[in-house]
Amino acid sequence: MSLKLYYDLMSQPSRAMYILLKTSKCNFESKLVNLRQGEHYTEEYEAINRFKKVPVIDHNGFLLSESVAIVKYLSRENIIPRILYPEDSKSQARVDEYLEWQHIGLRLHCSMFFRVAYLNPVFFDTTPDPKQVQSYKKRMLNALEEFNSLWLGHNEFVTGNTINVADLFAAVELEQPRMAGFDPAEKYPNIATWWPKVRQHFNPYYDEAHVILNKIVKKNVSKL
Structure with a gap:
């Protein structure tokens, strides 16, 4: 192969x-x-x-x-374990349900907050517009509240009590706003409980994939 x-x-x-x-x-x-x-x-x-x-x-x-x-x-193609993307029709449908929701339900809002609060100022050497940042932050907070309560409020993991790709996709999205100074785990208790389990399950590769991101987070925190 x-x-x-x-x-x-x-x-x-x-x-x-x-x-x-x-x-x-x-x-x-x-x-x-x-x-x-x-x-x-x-x-x-x-x-x-x-x-x-x-x-x-x-x-x-x-x-x-x-x-x-x-x-x-x-x-x-049997390249990834079935437990991470279940073969059972109903279990797979639950994972697909989350992955379909995430694009606009979570990813869009976390990404846009990251872009206006951190990425655009870095690329274009400008000062973030406070009103614009606050507007996108409000949308992100609404999305995080939905994720915290509607997805994580009923089970141990996103689609049930077994970890799968839905948890991984969600976790990496939540890392992005940390570079802009916002940590979702500090505000949402279900996220705070769930997130370490995902990191632990996928380690050491989870931390390996976030080395650069975590350096940026640490650097930005040191400026405060």
């Missing part, structure tokens, strides 16, 4: 795929794509992914983008 993963660990879905493949003991070839240097906009990378995004896998010449589609494909 030949499997290549194109990724950048500053990308949440990239981190999820990296951790998932490492946890699955998959001997994949790492293909780093530096987003800050615009490597995803090169003609060479466009030939790999016409959407110019990460992550992408190349499985024996079969190119596939979009992390959720990749997870489902890897499961069908």
